[in-house]
Amino acid sequence: xxxxxxxxxxxxxxxxxxxxTASFAATEVSWWHxxxxxxxxxxxxxxxxxxxxxxxxxxxxxxxxxxxxxxxxGIAAFRAGEQPNIIQVFDAGAATIIGAKxxxxxxxxxxxxxxADFDINDYIxxxxxxxxxxxxxxxxxxxxxxxxxxxxxxxxLNKAGVQPPKTWEEFEAIAPKxxxxxxxxxxxxxxxxxxxENFMSRHDLPFATNANGYxxxxxxxxxxxxxxxxxxxxxxxxxLDQDLFAWYGTGWADNQKPFQEGEAxxxxxxxxxxxxxxxxxxxxxxxxxxxxxxxxxETGTNTFIGGAALFAMSGKPKAENDCxxxxxxxxxxxxxxxxxxxxxxxVPITNAAYELAQQDGHYERFPAAEIGIQQLTxxxxxNTKGYRMGFYVQIRDVMNREYGKIFSGEASVEEAFDTxxxxxxxxxxxxxxxxx
Amino acid sequence: xxxxQFANPLMPYMLLLPQLVIVAVFFLWxxxxxxxxxxxxxxxxxxGATFVGFDNFTDALSSSDYGRTARFTLGFTAVTAFFSxxxxxxxxxxxxxxxxxxxxxxxxxxxxxxxxxxxxxxIGVMLFDQHIGPLSEMARFLGWDMQxxxxxxxxxxxxxxxxxxxxxxxxxxxxxxGLQSVPKSVQEAAAIDCRSGTRRFWTVTFPLLAPTGFFLLxxxxxxxxxxxxxxxxxxxxxxxxxxxxxxxxxxxxxxxxGNDLGGSSAQSVILMILVFVLxxxxxxxxxxxxxxx
Numbered sequence: 001x002x003x004x005x006x007x008x009x010x011x012x013x014x015x016x017x018x019x020x021t022a023s024f025a026a027t028e029v030s031w032w033h034x035x036x037x038x039x040x041x042x043x044x045x046x047x048x049x050x051x052x053x054x055x056x057x058x059x060x061x062x063x064x065x066x067x068x069x070x071x072x073x074g075i076a077a078f079r080a081g082e083q084p085n086i087i088q089v090f091d092a093g094a095a096t097i098i099g100a101k102x103x104x105x106x107x108x109x110x111x112x113x114x115x116a117d118f119d120i121n122d123y124i125x126x127x128x129x130x131x132x133x134x135x136x137x138x139x140x141x142x143x144x145x146x147x148x149x150x151x152x153x154x155x156x157l158n159k160a161g162v163q164p165p166k167t168w169e170e171f172e173a174i175a176p177k178x179x180x181x182x183x184x185x186x187x188x189x190x191x192x193x194x195x196x197e198n199f200m201s202r203h204d205l206p207f208a209t210n211a212n213g214y215x216x217x218x219x220x221x222x223x224x225x226x227x228x229x230x231x232x233x234x235x236x237x238x239x240l241d242q243d244l245f246a247w248y249g250t251g252w253a254d255n256q257k258p259f260q261e262g263e264a265x266x267x268x269x270x271x272x273x274x275x276x277x278x279x280x281x282x283x284x285x286x287x288x289x290x291x292x293x294x295x296x297x298e299t300g301t302n303t304f305i306g307g308a309a310l311f312a313m314s315g316k317p318k319a320e321n322d323c324x325x326x327x328x329x330x331x332x333x334x335x336x337x338x339x340x341x342x343x344x345x346x347v348p349i350t351n352a353a354y355e356l357a358q359q360d361g362h363y364e365r366f367p368a369a370e371i372g373i374q375q376l377t378x379x380x381x382x383n384t385k386g387y388r389m390g391f392y393v394q395i396r397d398v399m400n401r402e403y404g405k406i407f408s409g410e411a412s413v414e415e416a417f418d419t420x421x422x423x424x425x426x427x428x429x430x431x432x433x434x435x436x
Numbered sequence: 437x438x439x440x441q442f443a444n445p446l447m448p449y450m451l452l453l454p455q456l457v458i459v460a461v462f463f464l465w466x467x468x469x470x471x472x473x474x475x476x477x478x479x480x481x482x483x484g485a486t487f488v489g490f491d492n493f494t495d496a497l498s499s500s501d502y503g504r505t506a507r508f509t510l511g512f513t514a515v516t517a518f519f520s521x522x523x524x525x526x527x528x529x530x531x532x533x534x535x536x537x538x539x540x541x542x543x544x545x546x547x548x549x550x551x552x553x554x555x556x557x558x559i560g561v562m563l564f565d566q567h568i569g570p571l572s573e574m575a576r577f578l579g580w581d582m583q584x585x586x587x588x589x590x591x592x593x594x595x596x597x598x599x600x601x602x603x604x605x606x607x608x609x610x611x612x613x614g615l616q617s618v619p620k621s622v623q624e625a626a627a628i629d630c631r632s633g634t635r636r637f638w639t640v641t642f643p644l645l646a647p648t649g650f651f652l653l654x655x656x657x658x659x660x661x662x663x664x665x666x667x668x669x670x671x672x673x674x675x676x677x678x679x680x681x682x683x684x685x686x687x688x689x690x691x692x693x694g695n696d697l698g699g700s701s702a703q704s705v706i707l708m709i710l711v712f713v714l715x716x717x718x719x720x721x722x723x724x725x726x727x728x729x
Contacts, residue, residue: 066674068674068692068693071695072692072693072695075480075481075695078481078482079481079482093695096480096695097481099479100479100480100481100483101483102481102483103481103483247586248566248567248583248585248586249566249583249584249585249586249675249677249679250585250675250676250677250678250679251585251673251675252675254566254567254585257567258567391694391695391696393693393694393695394689394690394693394694394696397676397677397689397693397694398501400675400676400677400678401501401676401677401678402678403678404586404588404677404678404679405678407586408586408587408588408678410588410678419500423499423501426495426499427696430477430495430696430698430699433477433486433488434477434478434479434480434484434485434486434698435479435483435484
């Protein structure tokens with residue numbers, strides 16, 4: 001092939017490529033997420049439905065691995081100027097992305113600039129301010145919102161002749177009966193999330209200074225070293241030693257498996273696990289609220305929202321930002337929220353979607369599906385809005401390490417919490433310096 | 437001897453240039469960047485940074501967890517390198533003396549080498565899984581309540597076994613070729629002098645294998661320190677918890693999981709110094725005792 005024909009072909013191909021993009025007028029918007037397995041399928045379905053619903057914007061979801069991997073990929077891309085339009089960031093990474101002033105366009109601004117309706121009171125109470133800034137402006141759009149709840153195997157509880165526990169005191173009374181009936185009474189899947197962060201919110205205990213860290217990173221200190229949680233962990237260690245509780249390490253699935261296979265009678269997991277459990281289990285299960293210590297708080301308050309939110313990364317043209325706003329409006333519409341809620345078990349984030357699910361009779365068919373949202377809308381207290389701490393992924397790693405030491409007998413509860421407090425405060429101090 | 441000279445004095449530098457560019461772009465530049473970052477506490481998105489001097493280094497070195505990680509890394513490297521070499525040497529000596537079906541034995545022993553490291557790691561993780569792993573079940577049958585991911589030492593045990601298993605074939609190939617290059621005449625002369633096969637091995641064959649052994653020692657220490665990363669990641673399933681990690685894995689955890697760029701850079705600078713010292717020690721101290729001819 002001569003040089004001339006090659007060149008001619010290249011020119012022709014380039015011309016063809018340009019015309020084909022020109023005829024395809026939709027604005028392209030990318031969305032990096034961390035939803036694998038069944039959740040990923042639902043994300044793809046929502047995106048496909050959104051693209052089919054209009055022809056101005058073309059949304060492309062990209063799976064980036066775990067929450068941590070997605071955030072790291074987003075940071076690397078941002079520094080290289082190649083950031084996606086939307087990135088899904090989990091609760092523990094919220095301080096990092098919100099703390100980086102200029103990395104994201106607040107969801108509230110985005111929607112208002114695009115001329116869309118926005119009223120923070122449309123969102124359910126537990127979700128409203130978790131991803132907001134100091135002034136209550138919504139920065140991240142809550143997406144997959146979950147909260148820890150107690151799942152129980154109905155067959156197992158009937159066999160032992162017991163009722164699901166509302167409090168830890170009740171758990172102590174029924175656990176030996178479940179053990180006698182041949183079950184592991186309880187497992188759980190995330191010690192920092194369920195037995196630490198939500199332990200604080202369930203009992204309305206302060207988790208950090210500076211209003212749980214919302215008033216800024218400067219001088220924020222963790223308040224994890226308190227008698228209530230130390231008493232709790234002493235009890236959990238006792239239960240572990242008496243085979244009333246089992247622990248299979250830090251992996252989520254390792255702890256879920258015994259419940260799924262009918263060996264464990266009860267499991268503390270995410271309300272978002274509901275959809276997966278429905279598919280994986282062969283027995284009847286139901287769910288109830290996360291237990292609390294009646295000796296610490298009379299009634300128990302609402303739990304924190306967990307899961308992740310969507311952040312619109314800055315440095316994008318207005319047309320693309322408008323598409324993101326348009327997608328946010330679509331995503332928060334009652335129908336889409338209900339679809340997401342039904343398929344996954346994550347809670348609907350708006351009051352309208354919750355009402356739609358109620359009207360449709362979803363909770364009569366699956367009473368357990370309502371537990372998460374009911375728990376999030378329980379009466380709250382001063383400390384149940386959320387928490388905001390930097391380098392929180394590492395703080396969680398410190399907690400996991402020290403809890404592992406408590407359970408293996410390497411450290412006493414007292415020593416472990418001293419270490420968590422000391423190392424967490426060191427990390428928080430370091431984080432406060434990162435903003436320069 | 438005639439010295440070869442280039443006609444153009446610039447020519448040798450031109451020939452070296454591609455290699456030097458690669459070293460500069462992929463090693464020197466990132467290394468310099470790591471040294472710079474180790475003196476700052478930086479917002480991961482790059483919006484702000486505070487110069488903190490040696491704080492990142494003192495924070496890392498004074499934390500009890502860093503000491504624990506360093507001790508584990510040392511032990512893990514020693515044990516992994518030792519068993520990888522010892523088992524490979526034993527297998528090579530035995531395979532070398534097999535006469536019938538020698539090539540099938542050799543092929544089978546090298547087989548694992550063909551498996552990609554992540555796949556090998558995954559197979560190992562499945563064998564040791566605390567719910568369904570046959571090796572864990574066998575351990576429980578023998579009265580050892582093995583729980584990978586829960587018990588620190590059980591997890592360490594699994595990491596060592598998988599790492600050694602993956603490394604033995606490479607060592608085996610080198611040892612076998614080393615053994616085959618030991619001159620027949622030397623072996624026969626030794627056989628006349630000494631009847632004991634074991635003694636002949638330690639006094640004649642082993643010293644002649646020393647160059648291969650030294651090379652493999654360096655390769656294996658590097659392997660245990662750095663290349664076991666994938667295996668460790670797979671065993672931990674991304675959640676370190678109260679499990680052993682190596683220093684390299686900790687750099688990854690703090691930097692890429694925790695987004696603590698300053699702290700992670702400081703740790704990688706410490707590792708760079710460590711590797712530098714190790715290299716000097718290896719070549720200065722050990723190589724003197726190795727006879728190449």
